[in-house]
Amino acid sequence: MATVALRFPSKVRLVVVSNRGPFVLKETATGVEKQWAVSGLVSAIMPLFRTTPGTWVAWGGRFASEKEAGTTYQEGNLKWVEVPLTRREVELYYDGFANQVMWPLCHHFLEKCVIDPDWWTGYREVNQKFASLTGKVGHDADLIWVHDYHLALVPSFLRQQAFAKKSPKIGLFWHIPFPGPDTWEVVPWSREIIEGLLGADVIAFHVPKYVENFLQCVRAFIDATVLPGGKLIFYQGRVVEVQAIPVGVNQELFSSLGKNPEIREKAELIRQQIGGEKLLLGVERLDYSKGVLDKLSAFERFLEKYPEYHGRVTLLQIAVPTRNGIGAYTELRRRVEALVGRINGRFSTPAWTPVRYFYRSFDQKELAAFYLAADVALVTPLRDGLNLVAAEYVVTKGEKPGVLVLSRLAGIACHLREALLVNPYNPEDMVEAIRQALEMPVEEQRKRLQALQQKLARWTAATWVRSFLKTTLEHRAEYSVATP
Structure with missing residues (x-):
């Protein structure tokens, strides 16, 4: 690296x-x-x-x-x-x-x-x-x-x-x-x-x-x-x-990953394997502060409210293992995986699985491919000191379109006002943000991302x-x- x-x-x-x-x-x-x-x-x-x-x-x-x-x-x-x-x-x-x-x-x-x-x-x-x-x-x-x-x-x-x-x-x-x-x-x-x-x-x-x-x-x-x-x-x-x-994040690293032909090819492969028109992405440690349960519940409500999106949109949720052995985290994993099963059990068809769930970690190159593949990043913690996944997604995207849906309760939200800001405790707010993100014109996506990238360029890890x-x-x- x-x-x-x-x-x-x-x-x-x-x-x-x-x-x-x-x-x-x-x-x-x-x-x-x-x-x-x-x-x-x-x-x-x-x-x-x-x-x-x-x-x-x-x-x-x-x-x-x-x-x-x-x-x-x-x-x-x-x-x-x-x-x-x-x-x-x-x-x-x-x-x-x-x-x-x-x-x-x-x-x-x-x-x-x-x-x-x-x-x-x-x-x-x-x-x-x-x-x-x-x-x-x-x-x-x-x-x-x-x-x-x-x-x-x-x-x-x-x-x-x-x-x-x-x-x-x-x-x-x-x-x-x-x-x-x-x-x-x-x-x-x-x-x-x-x-x-x-x-x-x-x-x-x-x-x-x-x-x-x-x-x-x-x-x-x-x-x-x-x-x-x-x-x-x-x-x-x-x-x-x-x-x-x-x-901040390592701007040079994530920008270069986003331009890497190998990683771009991997992103296209992810899209082909998952299928459908739109891909939502969640990446976080499986911690109760990250709001994974609330995100999944909001996605379930979205599928109930907007059946026209059945077969067209998939949520790819990466849950990175953390603090194994502590009771609250064991119980959280059980509830998350039960909810993933319920959503897929309710809405799946032979050709479509609404939630693709990974309980494992990925390296930076693999994450960059997911960032490039995703139309929308759902970064919706219930509380977070800053949250660099939001910044990594924005920087990796480069000139490609994409939408960042961001919790108002993440520290980074005070800087990234051009994201779609949501209250993660309000399911209807989350549902409408998902709909707005999926229907946002490409030109507006690029305009918002460019503004976010300009802000992030001013504060890096260095x-x-x-x-x-x-x-x-x-x-x-x-x-x-x-x-x-």
């Missing part, structure tokens, strides 16, 4: 910290094997290390023994340091608090939150382990970049450490939605979580709404002053900066990395402020 190296001051010493990193470790009969990880975060940041030496601290995805020290790998300019986690630590920190408290809470599924003090204790202890190891390997770092809700306490723990030389700048990027204080009240440890984040010099989110929600939480829970202008917080004698810096690092490196912790 071709990537462009990001320019970055060569003398700056950078440490990236995240739950999962560029490698996954697999236990084999001959020992531990290292495999490259596939993730949006890795794709966005790895080009930086093509020209700049740095360190990445992350869990390797395996269970370590109690006193295991973890593994270190050198891959070109990048040193990867594994945070060894035992099965029990993963159960408490990751399966428990991160995935059954933080994730549902931030996506507004409060009924799925399980308040367990043992999970919280495990979460704190693992965050402390990440911070301790980061402090050791990053003792001479200029900048430590922490990622996401798994590690909300790490900035504060790092702030408490004594670094051998100068203290590094600490930045944190929060990748999922950030709710307001009324939602955070559900968690007994909300104050500690906000304090943990405030250990950073710079905290960034995808969109301004999440920034405002964070500032409201600071006002509600913390003895701190939000300075005029709403981007700076005076806290414990220093200034914390809060920004909206949205992640501009996100550069903007965040520049903001954090230039941050001044001391400002001339008057406090009450």
Whole structure:
């Protein structure tokens, strides 16, 4: 895969910290094997290390023994340091608090939150382990970049450490939605979580709404002053900066995939194999926040309301497995596959299957072929931090027509107003958006896509990395402020 190296001051010493990193470790009969990880975060940041030496601290995805020290790998300019986690630590920190408290809470599924003090204790202890190891390997770092809700306490723990030389700048990027204080009240440890984040010099989110929600939480829970202008917080004698810096996609990659003759041929083959006049596409992890059940229900209602489309339109739904073993996800899969069966049982003919369902992942080239094949992309999460599938579809399409139907509750919707915006909780809204998308004139499709492409060209994965690092490196912790 071709990537462009990001320019970055060569003398700056950078440490990236995240739950999962560029490698996954697999236990084999001959020992531990290292495999490259596939993730949006890795794709966005790895080009930086093509020209700049740095360190990445992350869990390797395996269970370590109690006193295991973890593994270190050198891959070109990048040193990867594994945070060894035992099965029990993963159960408490990751399966428990991160995935059954933080994730549902931030996506507004409060009924799925399980308040367990043992999970919280495990979460704190693992965050402390990440911070301790980061402090050791990053003792001479200029900048430590922490990622996401798994590690909300790490900035504060790092702030408490004594670094051998100068203290590094600490930045944190929060990748999922950030709710307001009324939602955070559900968690007994909300104050500690906000304090943990405030250990950073710079905290960034995808969109301004999440920034405002964070500032409201600071006002509600913390003895701190939000300075005029709403981007700076005076806290414990220093200034914390809060920004909206949205992640983008690799424009060059997806644009080139869309023009690739092999992939275009594959897209045509997909159309021939599925048949019919129109193809709708859904691509998401099988997570309750992604709204797959609601999308399928809306499609079922569409077929009921508009029988003239029977035999003419097919929904191809890709559901990527995620978090296997957690009860809510097992139940979701059961319900989704039951609904797919019901729709196909009700409406199928010998020549037409209304829903083609895949419970598996696809690589970027395969996804690009699906994007090119689809007349309409249905990106309708019930809540999403940003949603890059929408951006990937738009960029891959290039000059080809297509329609993006996008949930108003996806973070990216505030940028992509030329999409057909829908309320995913309103079935009739979804039904009419599907009809409008299928009947939209080709000229209007191209006009809307071109406007979306122009917007996306301004914020790419590379501009996100550069903007965040520049903001954090230039941050001044001391400002001339008057406090009450």
